[in-house]
Amino acid sequence: xxxxxxxxxxxxxxxxxxxxxxxxxxxxxxxxxxxxxxxxxxxxxxxxxxxxxxxxxxxxxxxxxxxxxxxxxxxxxxxxxxxxxxxxxxxxxxxxxxxxxxxxxxxxxxxxxxxxxxxxxxxxxxxxxxxxxxxxxxxxxxxxxxxxxxxxxxxxxxxxxxxxxxxxxxxxxxxxxxxxxxxxxxxxxxxxxxxxxxxxxxxxxxxxxxxxxxxxxxxxxxxxxxxxxxxxxxxxxxxxxxxxxxxxxxxxxxxxxxxxxxxxxxxxxxxxxxxxxxxxxxxxxxxxxxxxxxxxxxxxxxxxxxxxxxxxxxxxxxxxxxxxxxxxxxxxxxxxxxxxxxxxxxxxxxxxxxxxxxxxxxxxxxxxxxxxxxxxxxxxxxxxxxxxxxxxxxxxxxxxxxxxxxxxxxxxxxxxxxxxxxxxxxxxxxxxxxxxxxxxxxxxxxxxxxxxxxxxxxxxxxxxxxxxxxxxxxxxxxxxxxxxxxxxxxxxxxxxxxxxxxxxxxxxxxxxxxxxxxxxxxxxxxxxxxxxxxxxxxxxxxxxxxxxxxxxxxxxxxxxxxxxxxxxxxxxxxxxxxxxxxxxxxxxxxxxxxxxxxxxxxxxxxxxxxxxxxxxxxxxxxxxxxxxxxxxxxxxxxxxxxxxxxxxxxxx
Amino acid sequence: xxxxxxxxxxxxxxxxxxxxxxxxxxxxxxxxxxxxxxxxxxxxxxxxxxxxxxxxxxxxxxxxxxxxxxxxxxxxxxxxxxxxxxxxxxxxxxxxxxxxxxxxxxxxxxxxxxxxxxxxxxxxxxxxxxxxxxxxxxxxxxxxxxxxxxxxxxxxxxxxxxxxxxxxxxxxxxxxxxxxxxxxxxxxxxxxxxxxxxxxxxxxxxxxxxxxxxxxxxxxxxxxxxxxxxxxxx
Numbered sequence: 001x002x003x004x005x006x007x008x009x010x011x012x013x014x015x016x017x018x019x020x021x022x023x024x025x026x027x028x029x030x031x032x033x034x035x036x037x038x039x040x041x042x043x044x045x046x047x048x049x050x051x052x053x054x055x056x057x058x059x060x061x062x063x064x065x066x067x068x069x070x071x072x073x074x075x076x077x078x079x080x081x082x083x084x085x086x087x088x089x090x091x092x093x094x095x096x097x098x099x100x101x102x103x104x105x106x107x108x109x110x111x112x113x114x115x116x117x118x119x120x121x122x123x124x125x126x127x128x129x130x131x132x133x134x135x136x137x138x139x140x141x142x143x144x145x146x147x148x149x150x151x152x153x154x155x156x157x158x159x160x161x162x163x164x165x166x167x168x169x170x171x172x173x174x175x176x177x178x179x180x181x182x183x184x185x186x187x188x189x190x191x192x193x194x195x196x197x198x199x200x201x202x203x204x205x206x207x208x209x210x211x212x213x214x215x216x217x218x219x220x221x222x223x224x225x226x227x228x229x230x231x232x233x234x235x236x237x238x239x240x241x242x243x244x245x246x247x248x249x250x251x252x253x254x255x256x257x258x259x260x261x262x263x264x265x266x267x268x269x270x271x272x273x274x275x276x277x278x279x280x281x282x283x284x285x286x287x288x289x290x291x292x293x294x295x296x297x298x299x300x301x302x303x304x305x306x307x308x309x310x311x312x313x314x315x316x317x318x319x320x321x322x323x324x325x326x327x328x329x330x331x332x333x334x335x336x337x338x339x340x341x342x343x344x345x346x347x348x349x350x351x352x353x354x355x356x357x358x359x360x361x362x363x364x365x366x367x368x369x370x371x372x373x374x375x376x377x378x379x380x381x382x383x384x385x386x387x388x389x390x391x392x393x394x395x396x397x398x399x400x401x402x403x404x405x406x407x408x409x410x411x412x413x414x415x416x417x418x419x420x421x422x423x424x425x426x427x428x429x430x431x432x433x434x435x436x437x438x439x440x441x442x443x444x445x446x447x448x449x450x451x452x453x454x455x456x457x458x459x460x461x462x463x464x465x466x467x468x469x470x471x472x473x474x475x476x477x478x479x480x481x482x483x484x485x486x487x488x489x490x491x492x493x494x495x496x497x498x499x500x501x502x503x504x505x506x507x508x509x510x511x512x513x514x515x516x517x518x519x520x521x522x523x524x525x526x527x528x529x530x531x532x533x534x535x536x537x538x539x540x541x542x543x544x545x546x547x548x549x550x551x552x553x554x555x556x557x558x559x560x561x562x563x564x565x566x567x568x569x570x571x572x573x574x575x576x577x578x579x580x581x582x583x584x585x586x587x588x589x590x591x592x593x594x595x596x597x598x599x600x601x602x603x604x605x606x607x608x609x610x611x612x613x614x615x616x617x618x619x620x621x622x623x624x625x626x627x628x629x630x631x632x633x634x635x636x637x638x639x640x641x642x643x644x645x646x647x648x649x650x651x652x
Numbered sequence: 653x654x655x656x657x658x659x660x661x662x663x664x665x666x667x668x669x670x671x672x673x674x675x676x677x678x679x680x681x682x683x684x685x686x687x688x689x690x691x692x693x694x695x696x697x698x699x700x701x702x703x704x705x706x707x708x709x710x711x712x713x714x715x716x717x718x719x720x721x722x723x724x725x726x727x728x729x730x731x732x733x734x735x736x737x738x739x740x741x742x743x744x745x746x747x748x749x750x751x752x753x754x755x756x757x758x759x760x761x762x763x764x765x766x767x768x769x770x771x772x773x774x775x776x777x778x779x780x781x782x783x784x785x786x787x788x789x790x791x792x793x794x795x796x797x798x799x800x801x802x803x804x805x806x807x808x809x810x811x812x813x814x815x816x817x818x819x820x821x822x823x824x825x826x827x828x829x830x831x832x833x834x835x836x837x838x839x840x841x842x843x844x845x846x847x848x849x850x851x852x853x854x855x856x857x858x859x860x861x862x863x864x865x866x867x868x869x870x871x872x873x874x875x876x877x878x879x880x881x882x883x884x885x886x
Contacts, residue, residue: 170750170754173743173747173750173751174751176742176743176747177740177743177748177751180740180741180742183702183734183738184738184740185751186702186722187700187702187722187726187732187734188752188754188755188799189722189726189727189754189755190723190751190754191721191723194723
């Protein structure tokens with residue numbers, strides 16, 4: 001079989017065109033990582049914004065294509081700087097952990113998507129193509145799409161401009177100096193704050209340029225944002241060096257095109273994520289363990305400590321709270337109508353999954369953006385077993401937990417990556433699993449999904465919709481909650497927390513950190529598997545659309561808004577994340593926008609989540625009673641403070 | 653020229669400076685001595701604004717600079733040569749030097765500035781295109797001084813320039829500081845190398861646990877050797 005040179009040429013040129021656009025987007029990631037160690041999860045939304053801005057300029061103004069390209073890039077750059085100044089700088093100046101910045105960029109992404117939907121609508125728009133960009137150019141007898149050549153030329157010009165900026169101009173040199181050693185640059189007069197703003201400006205400009213370039217190849221729609229995370233593979237291939245990324249992008253484009261053409265087009269969208277995971281696992285695992293807390297430092301005093309209760313009082317308080325919660329749990333189905341019971345049950349199912357995620361984020365200190373994949377694995381396992389093989393529910397839910405946990409175990413080594421890389425790698429894992437759900441038709445039935453999943457039953461008893469299912473869910477949640485709570489107080493749990501607080505020290509104490517983290521991922525996956533099984537039986541129908549990145553992000557926000565390192569927080573977080581949009585139902589799309597804004601607001605004003613809010617209120621109440629306030633920074637800091645009281649009045 | 657009055661500073665809950673006062677008159681070399689963790693480097697960082705003082709006053713040429721940002725303070729004519737030299741490794745020597753003049757880039761052509769550096773350190777000319785990580789420690793030392801001096805500062809802050817240097821390079825360092833002193837430069841030298849510090853400085857302060865525990869003309873401090881050793885924890 002001969003290879004058709006015409007087709008190969010078109011594939012190469014097409015792959016290069018897309019790859020050059022990837023390079024522009026990936027350069028934004030690389031710059032951000034170099035200067036701030038942050039992975040900007042809103043980079044894809046900035047690409048989308050650039051595409052929309054370019055669309056309006058092309059349609060509504062007489063500007064020629066080249067001018068539109070430049071103006072749209074600049075406008076997107078300004079948008080990026082605004083976002084940094086308004087939303088991210090306040091978080092950074094509070095010395096909040098990187099996780100909070102990451103969540104805030106997710107919130108920004110949600111807002112940008114919604115704003116664009118309000119302005120341009122949700123229906124995909126066809127990009128106007130300028131005259132002179134259609135047709136083919138024949139070089140040496142081989143046809144090349146003129147549009148692709150335009151894209152390649154403009155992308156290369158943009159990269160040359162960027163290279164000139166870094167190598168020849170003083171601000172560019174200052175940027176490189178600051179990225180290498182921000183303290184020394186600062187004492188040369190290079191303000192780190194300005195470098196960060198500049199980084200956002202330039203990487204957003206690149207994203208905007210990429211948006212204008214790539215939009216004609218697709219329709220312009222909110223879905224364009226996924227180009228961001230995909231392009232990250234280009235940065236990973238380039239080893240997060242500026243020049244490397246400029247080469248890594250085109251390589252990614254070519255790999256995608258050829259893999260789609262010769263291996264499998266169904267998994268085309270997963271190739272970039274596969275590359276990201278493989279490259280990160282090969283190069284980004286730190287060789288040296290780090291001393292010091294990796295993620296955050298919100299040690300909370302328990303309520304018993306706060307109020308200085310003795311053991312008996314603490315026990316009373318515990319049983320009192322449990323009894324009160326029990327009464328509420330039993331009374332709820334009587335108080336709520338059918339829809340509300342349905343909603344609360346759904347929230348409790350998600351909360352079960354969020355509990356597992358709390359273990360891996362709040363206690364193991366990793367960031368996971370692919371948790372919905374495990375929900376899906378559990379759901380499919382349970383659905384297939386009960387529907388096709390007639391396995392009883394009780395066995396199916398256990399199988400769901402085990403299969404999901406096995407997947408967690410297999411992908412556990414991802415947790416050895418530094419936090420932000422872990423986030424993007426697990427995001428990739430989630431996307432790949434989503435593609436598997438869609439394309440492994442023999443097992444998952446593809447997009448049509450699996451229907452006719454019966455309500456769970458134990459023996460002859462069937463948990464019908466409404467109160468019975470609600471009680472089943474509550475029972476499962478309580479079991480998972482108690483098991484995790486017990487786990488975290490065990491030798492394993494203490495080791496996990498120690499590893500989060502100081503990896504280096506824990507390793508020296510003999511804690512097998514890598515294995516402990518893998519195990520936490522495995523347990524988290526198991527919890528999600530259980531939740532997934534309930535989910536399948538709750539809806540009686542599942543399809544790949546129930547297990548996308550949007551659900552993964554919902555899980556992540558539940559844990560973060562609820563409060564890291566608090567299982568109760570994860571449950572409260574689930575009620576908040578799923579309940580607030582319900583309460584705002586009247587606001588239609590705006591509720592998602594409000595949700596995004598809330599996410600950012602939380603990261604700015606309440607980085608410790610709702611659990612922290614409760615704690616702060618209680619502390620404030622306690623202080624009124626006359627106990628001197630110690631810092632909210634946690635017990636460790638409090639000890640230091642107690643040993644070195646800060647002088648209020650330093651002047652004699 | 654520079655006066656610190658009752659400066660307090662902390663890293664989070666850890667108090668580092670507890671009321672530091674010192675005075676650096678124009679044209680003099682003043683040294684600040686102290687053991688590890690006594691707050692020497694923090695004092696310098698507080699002067700340039702990289703660490704914010706929680707209380708106290710810092711006056712430079714009769715202007716209050718306490719609370720200002722480094723990008724406002726550096727152009728006034730203060731230069732800090734950081735501990736460990738901290739040359740930007742991926743940047744060329746030329747680029748390192750340009751950054752030294754970054755703060756005053758709008759004020760005048762820097763061509764003369766470069767000439768003045770070549771005059772003082774002729775060997776720099778040969779390294780201009782070399783990357784920072786291709787320099788020996790001795791060469792880094794020269795480039796760090798060049799980077800600190802290219803902005804023609806009125807006050808030069810040196811943060812433990814002798815750390816990590818072989819004895820022969822410490823000798824060279826002493827010569828460089830003496831030449832700068834002869835040229836009329838005002839210097840605040842933070843050191844652990846007591847011998848070097850006392851041989852070049854006019855006046856010395858000894859810092860212990862974030863407080864000035866002793867001060868005097870270097871001649872008197874030299875005679876007080878035992879006391880110094882005691883305060884430095886030796």
